[in-house]
Amino acid sequence: MATLLESDAPADSIAAFRAEAREWLVAHFPPSLKGKDNLISALEGPHEPSPDEAAWQAAMGEKGWGVPTWPRDYGGGGLDRAEARVLQEEMARIGAWNPIGGMGVMMFGPTLLEYGSEAQKREHIPAIARGTVRWCQGYSEPGAGSDLASLQTFAEDHGDHYVVNGQKTWTSGGQWADKxxxxxxxxxxxxxxxxxxLLVDMDTPGIEVRPIRLISGASPFCETFFTDVKVPKANRVGxxxxxxxxxxxxxxxxxSSLSGGGGSAGRMFAGTPLSHLAKQAVGVDAEGRIADADLRGRIIRHDMDMRAFLLTLRRAAAEAKASQGPSAATSIMKNVGARIMQERSELLIEIRGLAGLGWEGEGFGEEELRDVRAWLFGKAVSIYGGSSEIQNNVIAKRILGMLDHQ
Incomplete structure (x- = not known):
């Protein structure tokens, strides 16, 4: 995949692009969607889009600006870093959001651009760029989670195709995925x-998907079974x-995406500031500060960590785009991001008190119930995408240079 470099275009060229982006966004972003971030997630089921949502996705997909730095030849925007940053700024200015996302954008698309054949890129990348195909990931197995290389799902060579037998687990969004x-x-x-x-169509005969119910009440992950599933060799990457x-x-x-480096950093800690909620819940002292000094100190430390983390993400993202993409440093970001996200949920539940313990029924607001479920679901953040322990191993070996002693 081509390295993404900072634009060396003159300032007037960037100014011209800003004017172009501003004009296009005003013409195509429906005002009714302002501030209603509809970030696509592999952990959420599909919903019927409103006419405005459908029109916005179609417009961004056609323009290629849902994946602004991907090559135009495959349906991307073909923008350089400076132009992509301008686009992001102009979208934020009017409250617009990117309707193109999911695992295809977060993980598979960038990988296929680097390792896929020309035919595979032309077949799959445009659909990802338009947001018309939903992907899921078949990695973990019941006996191969942390030690993923122990996986046993077997693809037997049958000439022009493979026959796959085995089981995957924790398949995010598997029940909704196309591929x-x-x-x-x-x-x-x-x-x-x-x-x-391998790449597999999820409607291929022999594939069975069973959703797994979590303590949060959601079922975003699945067990996926493969019984004599035929996969053409043309679907092998590399x-x-x-x-x-x-x-x-x-x-x-x-x-990189799970830590917030995939453009989701600003949404990781979205919502009413903790300090504002705490002042409402526990009151303020004579100086207008949160009355509980201990809670006040912990919220301040959390806010400092969060701000430092978001700034570090911006720097790491810039370095990744100026080199050859994400590095082993994403393991650090993933661990730190997981800790801060879980800490925020814990503080939020503590601040809400009894209102933070609701599950259903009268007496609890929609936001209170959502926060409880988010708190429970957040326990998985330090597990999925590679557990914190696995990330520590990566950090030790690939960043600190610590090798296993025989």
């Missing part, structure tokens, strides 16, 4: 070198045995 990118074993005599990267290399690269993109 799946997955790691399979094609050689049982090798561990890492025996893994291959060569046989290259799956582990490709899969690791995809995980870097995933961790």
């Amino acid at each position: 799946c990118f997955m790691l399979v074993r094609t050689d049982k005599t090798k561990k890492h070198e025996g893994i291959t990267f 060569e046989e045995g290259q799956g582990w290399t490709i899969g690791k690269r995809l995980l870097q993109h995933e961790r």
Whole structure:
């Protein structure tokens, strides 16, 4: 994939692009959607879009600005870093949001641009750029979670196709997905070198999906079973045995997005400021501060950590775009982001008191109930996308240079 560099265009060129972007956004973004962020998530089921939502997605998809820095040849915007930043600024100015997202944008698309064949790019990237195809990820298995390279789902060679048998678990959004990118074993005599990267249509005969219910009440993850599933060899990305290399690269993109580096950083801590809620819930002292000094100190420390984290994300994202994409540093961001997100949820529940313990029924507001479910679901943040312990191993080996001693 081509390296994304800072624009060397003159200031008047950037100014001209800003004017173009502003004019286009005013013409195409429906005012009724202002501030109603509809971030697509693999953890949320599809909903019937309103006419304005459908029109906005179609317009952004046609323009390629849902994936602004992807190549125009494949349906992207073809913008450089400076232009993409201008576009983001102009969207924020009018309260517009990006309607194109999901795992195709977060993880699979960038990976396919780097490792896919020309035919695969032309088949899959445009649909991702338009937001018309939903992808899921087939990585973890019941006996291969943290030690993913132990996966046993087997793809047997049958000439022009593979026959896949096995089971995946924690398949995010599997019950709603159109397609799946997955790691399979094609050689049982090798561990890492025996893994291959395949693309599978989810409506292929032999695939069964069973949603898993979580303590939050949601069922965003699934068990996925493959029984004699035929997959054309044209759906293999890279060569046989290259799956582990490709899969690791995809995980870097995933961790970048989960930490907020994929453009979601501003939404990670969205909502009413904790200090404002705390003043309402526990009152204020004579100087107008949160009355509970201990709680006040913890909220201040949290806000400082959050702001430092968001600034670090911006710097890391700029460095990634100026080099060859995400690095092992995404493991640091993922761990820190998980800690701060969980800490925010804990503080929010503490601030709300009894109002933060509701599950259903009268006496609880919609936002209070949503926060309780978000608090429970947030326990998974330090597990999915690679547990915190696995990220610590990556940090130790690839950043600190600490090697296992035999």
